[in-house]
Amino acid sequence: MSSIQIQHFDDEMEINMGPQHPSTHGVLRFRTLTDGELVRKAIPEIGYLHRSIEKIAEMVEYHGFMPYTDRVDYVAAMTANHGYALSVEKLLSTEVPKRAQYLRMIADELCRIASHLISVGTFPMDLGAVTPFVYALREREKINDLIESLCGARLTYNYVRIGGVSFDMPDGFAQRVSAFLDQFEPLMNEFDDLISSNNIFIDRLGGLCPISKELAIAYGLVGPNLRASGMEWDLRKHLPYAAYDEVDFDIPVGDGRCGQIGDCFDRYWVRIAEIRESVKILRQCLVQIPEGEIQAKVPKTIKPPMGQSYAAVEAARGEMGYFVISDASKNAYRVKIRTGSFSAMSIIESQSKGLMIADLVALIASLDVVAPEVDR
Amino acid sequence: MTAQAMLSQLTEQFDESIVLESSHEELHPWVRVHPEKIQEFLSFVKNHADFSFDFLRSLAGVDYQQYIEINYILFSYAHGHELIVKTQVNIEQPFISSVEKIWPAANWYEREVFDLLGVSFKGHSDMRRILLPDDWEGHPLRKNYREKKEYRGVSTQREYLTGMPELPTLSPEDAS
Numbered sequence: 001m002s003s004i005q006i007q008h009f010d011d012e013m014e015i016n017m018g019p020q021h022p023s024t025h026g027v028l029r030f031r032t033l034t035d036g037e038l039v040r041k042a043i044p045e046i047g048y049l050h051r052s053i054e055k056i057a058e059m060v061e062y063h064g065f066m067p068y069t070d071r072v073d074y075v076a077a078m079t080a081n082h083g084y085a086l087s088v089e090k091l092l093s094t095e096v097p098k099r100a101q102y103l104r105m106i107a108d109e110l111c112r113i114a115s116h117l118i119s120v121g122t123f124p125m126d127l128g129a130v131t132p133f134v135y136a137l138r139e140r141e142k143i144n145d146l147i148e149s150l151c152g153a154r155l156t157y158n159y160v161r162i163g164g165v166s167f168d169m170p171d172g173f174a175q176r177v178s179a180f181l182d183q184f185e186p187l188m189n190e191f192d193d194l195i196s197s198n199n200i201f202i203d204r205l206g207g208l209c210p211i212s213k214e215l216a217i218a219y220g221l222v223g224p225n226l227r228a229s230g231m232e233w234d235l236r237k238h239l240p241y242a243a244y245d246e247v248d249f250d251i252p253v254g255d256g257r258c259g260q261i262g263d264c265f266d267r268y269w270v271r272i273a274e275i276r277e278s279v280k281i282l283r284q285c286l287v288q289i290p291e292g293e294i295q296a297k298v299p300k301t302i303k304p305p306m307g308q309s310y311a312a313v314e315a316a317r318g319e320m321g322y323f324v325i326s327d328a329s330k331n332a333y334r335v336k337i338r339t340g341s342f343s344a345m346s347i348i349e350s351q352s353k354g355l356m357i358a359d360l361v362a363l364i365a366s367l368d369v370v371a372p373e374v375d376r
Numbered sequence: 377m378t379a380q381a382m383l384s385q386l387t388e389q390f391d392e393s394i395v396l397e398s399s400h401e402e403l404h405p406w407v408r409v410h411p412e413k414i415q416e417f418l419s420f421v422k423n424h425a426d427f428s429f430d431f432l433r434s435l436a437g438v439d440y441q442q443y444i445e446i447n448y449i450l451f452s453y454a455h456g457h458e459l460i461v462k463t464q465v466n467i468e469q470p471f472i473s474s475v476e477k478i479w480p481a482a483n484w485y486e487r488e489v490f491d492l493l494g495v496s497f498k499g500h501s502d503m504r505r506i507l508l509p510d511d512w513e514g515h516p517l518r519k520n521y522r523e524k525k526e527y528r529g530v531s532t533q534r535e536y537l538t539g540m541p542e543l544p545t546l547s548p549e550d551a552s
């Protein structure tokens with residue numbers, strides 16, 4: 001959020017995009033240097049949603065910070081809860097009961113589907129197709145209802161506790177989730193008919209703005225954006241946490257099916273495929289979930305031993321890591337939050353050169369950048 | 377490679393004036409490197425085939441009041457191992473070399489550390505604030521930071537909105 005000196009050429013025009021702009025998914029701002037319809041450079045200016053969450057972490061007790069983690073990524077708050085809990089549990093060496101781990105997985109995957117639905121729903125809308133958004137949001141509402149019955153909240157859940165979760169499943173929850181999945185799976189085929197195999201959509205995105213695997217790693221892209229670039233990497237599979245090693249699922253990888261590997265269509269397609277994998281995980285979780293406790297014994301005031309821990313979860317936007325430093329007092333000495341959107345945002349400047357303005361919008365949408373995660 | 381093997385190879389490669397301290401007994405293996413040699417060290421662990429730390433997970437600055445510690449949290453996709461590289465920066469003259477050339481991701485990470493902790497990275501292509509406005513005073517993640525009562529005529533105090541009596545300003549000492 002600052003100004004820099006820019007050299008102007010005769011035919012160059014600086015156009016401001018955002019922070020209030022229908023295609024920027026929240027308060028994001030770009031300073032675009034354009035030559036007619038061509039973008040010479042789009043410089044992201046961030047910070048409009050900065051709430052100094054890392055500073056707040058130093059001021060409140062360990063349990064008290066959990067609701068703030070919701071606000072790190074309010075589109076997929078469950079995974080943000082989960083990452084923080086994992087990191088503190090690592091410091092405390094707490095063993096989380098199996099049932100709580102499964103409940104976390106169920107909540108995470110429901111949340112991932114809801115978040116990906118927002119992503120694949122708003123993507124066509126940014127390109128001018130409004131209808132798919134309505135389809136996606138209708139399904140997301142049903143997931144919100146399910147999560148509301150689980151923890152009482154629809155957006156900022158505060159569901160995960162350090163050492164467990166806050167509530168057990170209500171009566172009939174498993175049946176309602178599986179009924180939803182039965183109804184939802186065929187709808188994904190309908191969604192594919194509507195947009196994934198739509199010629200206009202494919203022509204528009206195939207081969208647009210490919211990001212190579214090497215570049216994606218160098219810029220620290222994570223999650224679906226990294227997988228779309230052809231890298232088979234998923235924390236749930238490769239560094240499993242909770243009980244992800246007990247469920248079976250595939251890792252969708254970008255294969256350049258409509259253009260080049262790592263293009264905008266691949267980034268869209270990987271998310272569609274991940275929704276299906278999440279459905280698969282959810283079905284297994286509902287069958288495998290054991291009986292038992294949902295909360296380990298954790299003191300009301302946590303004072304972890306001196307030390308530092310980094311724990312990461314596969315959030316909807318990729319690796320979300322919490323680096324927690326403890327000085328054996330009631331409050332964390334420092335919490336650093338690593339988010340997927342921050343790195344995704346940083347790659348836009350180098351990728352935007354020579355794009356059309358409308359394609360810049362597609363690039364931003366394909367990276368699924370969410371403003372609170374960028375600014376924290 | 378196991379954490380122990382990795383650290384012993386590193387201490388063999390670099391002498392004690394570069395790798396000052398290391399440990400593999402905590403939750404994560406870490407090394408503390410001399411701040412002058414940080415670029416050389418990180419470039420080595422990124423490019424050497426035995427380590428190949430191709431992914432800079434995060435870059436965290438921590439204010440320890442006598443010095444500022446920079447943590448480079450590294451991960452290798454090829455080997456699946458991790459390492460935290462630490463270095464201490466003088467708090468009076470907070471300068472350190474940029475690693476933007478090694479991992480482009482560091483460009484924004486370093487700007488964030490500059491913004492919130494006031495450490496300047498030498499050789500960085502675009503060293504300006506990233507989250508806060510250019511004319512913001514101070515660096516909020518410093519432990520001795522106190523927020524100004526107003527910014528450009530806008531109050532940062534809560535009673536301005538509610539008309540309630542002045543609330544005590546929260547500081548790290550109050551909280552602990």
